[in-house]
Amino acid sequence: DSGVTQTPKHLITATGQRVTxxxxxxxxxxxxxxxxxxxxxxxxxxxQYYNGEERAKGNILERFSAQQFPDLxxxxxxxxxxxxxxxxxxxxxxxxxxxxxxxxxxxxxxTVV
Amino acid sequence: GxxxxxxxxxxxxxxxxxxxxxxxxxxxxxxxxxxxxxPGAGLQLLxxxxxxxxxxxxxxxxxxxxxxxxxxxxxxxxxxxGDSAIYFCAVPTLGGGADGLTFGKGTHLIIQP
Numbered sequence: 001d002s003g004v005t006q007t008p009k010h011l012i013t014a015t016g017q018r019v020t021x022x023x024x025x026x027x028x029x030x031x032x033x034x035x036x037x038x039x040x041x042x043x044x045x046x047x048q049y050y051n052g053e054e055r056a057k058g059n060i061l062e063r064f065s066a067q068q069f070p071d072l073x074x075x076x077x078x079x080x081x082x083x084x085x086x087x088x089x090x091x092x093x094x095x096x097x098x099x100x101x102x103x104x105x106x107x108x109x110x111t112v113v
Numbered sequence: 114g115x116x117x118x119x120x121x122x123x124x125x126x127x128x129x130x131x132x133x134x135x136x137x138x139x140x141x142x143x144x145x146x147x148x149x150x151x152p153g154a155g156l157q158l159l160x161x162x163x164x165x166x167x168x169x170x171x172x173x174x175x176x177x178x179x180x181x182x183x184x185x186x187x188x189x190x191x192x193x194x195g196d197s198a199i200y201f202c203a204v205p206t207l208g209g210g211a212d213g214l215t216f217g218k219g220t221h222l223i224i225q226p
Contacts, residue, residue, distance in 0.1 A: 002155065035216075042218035043156075043201065090155055101146045101203070102214065104155035 003027065006091050006105035014113055018079040021108045025072055025093030031055070032074040033094070033102060034066055038087040049074055081112045119202055119217035126225045131189040133220045135202030138183065145178060146203040147187045150219065156201060160187070189222075197224045 003026035013019055025032050034046040036059075045058035049068035060066075063081075068074040078085060088109050092102035116138040125131045133147075144163055148156040162169045162176045162185075169176045175188040185204070189196055199219040206215045 002157070004155075043216045045215070092156075101144065101148075101158045101161055102156075103158070104148075106155045 002103050002105065004091060004093050004103050004105035006089075006108050008108060009106065010109050010111075012111045012113060013081060015081055015083060017081050017112075018077065019081065019110065021076040021078070021089050021091075021110075023074045023076070023091030023093075023105060025074070025091075026103050029093035029095050029103070030072065031094045032068055032072070033092045034060075034074070034076050035090040035092065036087045037090060037107070043090075046076070078110070083112050086110055086112045117202055117204055117215050117217040119200075119220045121218065122221045122223065124223040124225060125192050127192060127194060129192055131187075131192045131196065131222055133187045133189075133200050133202075133222065135185040135187075135204075135217055136183055137185070137202075137204045137215075143205050145176075145185055145205070146214070147174075147176065147185075148201040148203060148216075150199040150201065152198075159200070192222075192224055194224050194226075197222055 005024040007022045011019055030051045033048045036044045036046055046060040047066050048056040052068050063079050066076045088107045090104050090107045092104045094102045118136045144161045146161045147159045149159045150156045160171050160174050160176055162178050173190045177186045185202055199221050201219045202217040203214045
């Protein structure tokens with residue numbers, strides 16, 4: 001157990017639907033990162049939050065949004081889902097300086113049918 | 114932007130040494146990382162090296178850093194079947210803040226009996 005908790009582990013949904021993925025960071029970590037992993041694109045950085053504020057944005061589609069709550073857990077919202085959104089979505093967390101890398105959760109596997 | 118390159122596949126015989134290579138274009142000077150992803154799991158921090166070091170050894174793992182050539186390598190001695198996984202190189206993103214990381218696409222390590 002890495003200390004980063006992601007729910008749900010698996011999600012199957014239809015095209016056009018909206019889903020919410022949840023992440024609880026490791027205790028004491030202020031930063032949360034969201035990544036998408038697919039076979040063709042590899043590991044793509046989506047977005048980072050630090051202590052409730054958006055800090056960096058990567059290749060995140062406009063249909064996707066995220067937020068970090070006062071208790072530091074984060075949610076990634078994916079809407080108007082397309083078949084190509086099927087992927088593994090990882091959350092990671094790090095401490096204030098991030099010098100010891102990220103701690104990853106075990107991911108949510110999203111399948112859009 | 115940052116570009117981190119890795120070979121997609123490496124095949125070695127059990128008992129031999131594996132050397133996984135990574136090149137990067139830009140990096141701020143802090144830590145550089147190797148992550149391991151086993152099937153169906155999240156990324157696990159394997160080891161890291163501080164940018165003022167040339168080499169770091171940790172049991173069967175040796176990390177070599179050539180800052181001039183922007184080349185990072187991971188050597189696994191006496192490769193075992195349990196080492197079969199995807200290995201990701203990650204370097205600090207230039208201008209990405211104190212804790213931004215850019216990941217390579219990952220090298221699939223395949224162990225032949």
